[in-house]
Amino acid sequence: MKFIHDKNLHKVNLPIKNILLMLCLSTTAYAQQTIKPVAVEAGVSFELAKYRHSSISNIQYKLDFNIPAQKANEIVASEQISFNLQSNEQPLQIDFKQSPDHVKSLAVNGKTIVADLREEHIVINQQYLHRGANNIALKFIAGDASLNRNADFLYALFVPDRARTVFPCFDQPDLKARFLLTLTVPEDWKVLANAQKRDSVIKGAQITYHFNNSDQLPTYLFSFTAGKFSDTSRLAGRWRAQFLYRETDTAKIRLSVDSIFKAHGIAISFLAGWTGIPYPFQKVGFVAIPDFQFGGMEHPGEVQYKASGLFLDGGATKDQFIARSNVISHETAHMWFGDMVTMAWFNDVWMKEVFANFMADKITEKLMGKETFNLKFLQDHYPAAYAVDRTQGANPIRQQLANLQDAGSLYGNIIYHKAPVMMRQLEQLMGSENFRNGIQEYLKKYAYSNATWDDLIAILSKYTKTNLYSWNKVWVNQPGRPVFDFSIAYRGGQIGKLTITQHPETGEPRIWPQTFSITLVYPNRSQNITVNMNSETLTLKAVEGLDKPSFILFNSDGMGYGVFPADRAMNDQLFTLNSPLQRASAYINAYENMLSGRNFKPSELLKLFAQGLAVEKNEMNLRVLAGYITNIYWEFISPQERPAYTTLLETATWAAMGQQTAPNNKKIMFGAYQNIYLSDAAGKQIYQIWQHQQAPEGVKLTEDDYTSLALSIALKSDTATTVLQQQRSRITNTDRQERLTFLMPALSPNVADRDTFFYALADRRNRQKEAWVATALIYLNHPLRQSTSIKYLPKSLALVEEIQRTGDVFFPQSWLGAVFSNYQSKEAYKIVADFLSSHPNYNPKLKDKILQATDNLYRAQKMLK
Ligand SMILES: [Zn+2]
Secondary structure (H helix, E strand, C coil), X not given: CCCCCCCCHHHCCHHHHHHHHHHHXXXXXXXXXXXXXXXXXXXXXXXXXXXXXXXXXXEEEXXXXXXXXXXXXXXXXXXXXXXXXXXXXXXXXXXXXXCHHHEEEEEECCEECCCCEECCEEEECHHHCCCEXXXXXXXXXXXXXXXXXXXXXXXXXXXCCCHHHHCCECCCCCCCEEEEEEEEEECCCEEEECCXXXXXXXXXXXXXXXXXXXXXXXXHHCCEEEECCEEEEEEECCEEEEEEECCCCHHHHHHHHHHHHHHHHHHHHHHHHHHCCCCCCCCXXXXXXXXXXXCXXXXXXXXXEEHHHHCCCCCCCHHHHHHHHHHXXXXXXXXXXXXXXXXXXXXXXXXXXXXXXXXXXXXXXXXXXXXXXXXXXXXXXXXXXHHHHCCCCCCCCCCCCCEHHHHHHHCCHHHHHHXXXXXXXXXXXXXXXXXXXXXXXXXXXXXXXXXXXXXXXXXXXXXXXXXXXXXXXXXXXXXXXXXXXEEEEEECXXXXXXXXXXXXXXXXXXXXXXXXXXXXXXXXXXXXXXXXXXXXXXXXXXXXXXXXXXXXXXXXXXXXXXXXXXXXXXXXXXXXXXXXXXXXXXXXXXXXXXXXXXXXXXXXXXXXXXXXXXXXXXXXXXXHHHHHHHHHHHHCCCCCCHHHHHHHHHXXXXXXXXXXXXXXXXXXXXXXXXXXXXXXXXXXXXXXXXXXXXXXXXXXXXXXXXXXXXXXXXXXXXXXXXXXXXHHXXXXXXXXXXXXXXXXXXXXXXXXXXXXXXXXXXXXXXXXXXXXXXXXXXXXXXXXXXXXXXXXXXXXXXXXXXHHXXXXXXXXXXXXXXXXXXXXXXXXXXXXXXXHHCCCCCCHHHHHXXXXXXXXXXXXXXXXX
8 A cells, every 4th residue: 555656645644654654564474565675676667666756755956066177077066865755664766877986975864874876776775764854965976978068068958867877866757856056167158057046156267156946846857058158138028038059150140039039938928828827937048059959858947959940040941930939839838738747757758748749839820820830730740640650660649668767768759749639639529618628727736746647637527528538548548540431422413422431550440539621622612521530430411412523632621630532533633722731631641642552653643743843832831742752752762763753853843943933932942952863964053053152043042051962962972072071161160060070971982981980880979969970870871872881770770779778868769760761672671670580579669669760661662572
């Protein structure tokens, strides 16, 4: 009974609990049976987390880090952890994933003892502890991998379980604590942390900053950034906010900084309004970090962003502006969803992500209008969710997690993209007011505490008549998607009967209750019909007696989830459909059918989509078409067939660039041309554009675009060294210069240079900048380089386990994606199949990642015979 995981246990009246304790302890045999000490094992097991949650409370960390100017020098640190212990019948495990020599001293309740550090835990015998208040004092060398140290800046990034690699702590999301931080840094460094700076003291070449006590935070949200940054403070709406950045491009700064503050203000006031809860933390602050691992990370008071996502210049596309507003809204939404109410265990990490995306989408909807929003929602979420859900490695939204050390593998497209689709269907099912009332109750009830998905479903169930538990099973607890089919009978020129069916693409029979629209398309008009698909088969009465259409467009409102029929009869009218949303849905349906081997061959779809390049005027849709075209061209057209399509596509993209009138559309076409070109003539043209920095008429190219062009030239010609060296000398920002320097050997015309670069990635130190590594891998494994890079595949697979252990949460996925996204041969697939069959006991979550990343390869090698 004592070890039952009950988040309210520590709130139980102490006297009763103590009586229970004594009862248990009074019978030795019984005690031995029931009080089995939690095993000391690597990571943070669910069992350990449960036990600690039931016995530890009221945690306060005092942390003091001394950060030297030289990156190579150790960070000396000291710490005091005070907490309340409700029961003291087993040793205390404090997480610290470092070698024993990192601990310099340890005192428990004033008594100095020798640290017993094993299996990533400092184990403290209960003889030194007592029920009630305890204090542990440590001096140690901070682990610095998750402090992301650079020559003149560093940033702490601990999600999901990296705090324990840096300092001793209880690294689990349901043991929230306050952090009283002191940072000593070189005198000219700026600092930003969760709480306000209280004061600072200069000592020689160093300065010590004392911060106020933080709000209640789980360890994964504790963070700080320090280094050479520009520091600015302005209003974000009604909030005074601080912003650190390293950008040096004055145009980018001038065009971006105001917008960044403004977007935070908009997001905060929207969320405060929607939730009915004011901004829940003591301050607002954010920092732009060059080549940050994620788009952003939601530490309260110190949100970290990837700098390139925040700083846009005159050449930025609409897409980039929307993405910026979206990432700011996403991280801001986390202040309520994830930061204020936190998941009890990382298996529910998807909940904070789905709400952050869901709320960010609502803000985007408000800024852009419903129509653009619906289009963006469809394009952002559906293809990305399908990319995983159609594979043999598909995972459900909610997964099991036995040990926190595997938490990173829960992240992926399903939680970021299928979950918002599910949530929108849930909102539709409940009605938006009921849904919002339920969420508000949930936020109030669990504020500054933790909750599970079951807690939320229990609250939402009060606001609807639908049985959410069975709905939950198919949408949340199981992977996969439905395939829709239809049959239609005509009577004369009219529809007699239309039947729609759904069945699972794979796995046991089940249905996905959902609503979506179909559109009957006629030569000069169209008619929308809503389909409430709550069963396996549905006869749609609403269409009976209506005129026979030219074709039926399925999922025309973009709400439905699955593989929908794509009628070839639509080809003639596809690009003249009035609604951009309908066209986007048609493109997606056609592509999904192509992958499923229904209706379209890759070459047919390539030709069809190429016809749309000059006529599709919607920027977001044009991007979808260009993406599908480049994807089919490299992945589903064989190298022997490809030259025939090169001519077609070089001509089509260049012509469309001239015919499109909007600058962004022209730029998308230029990007597609740059991606697909192979002919000598095109090569000369691209080289001229880069060499003279003279963009085609109406296209605006920035320094980043010219860097990208230089990389393309290096890939597709033999002049790599000089082109890249010249480009490097043109770049003024040192962060961007370093990136190009890193990439250069991966683009070398010399196979030996590329081999050396690749095999050096086995050393963790060469993988520190994960975004750079992923980019390098894409170039290394480009179809034009595969004859010499296919030999990297076994090693790339062999490294995945280590990458998961040592890298950040998205790295296994981005590593695998960068390596495999362009292979298509049987030989390449065999390497994957052999790897999996020779590792029968491989970590199942990583195996899923491999199956996800190699799904297109699996399909391509079957199609290409
Ligand atoms: Zn997030």
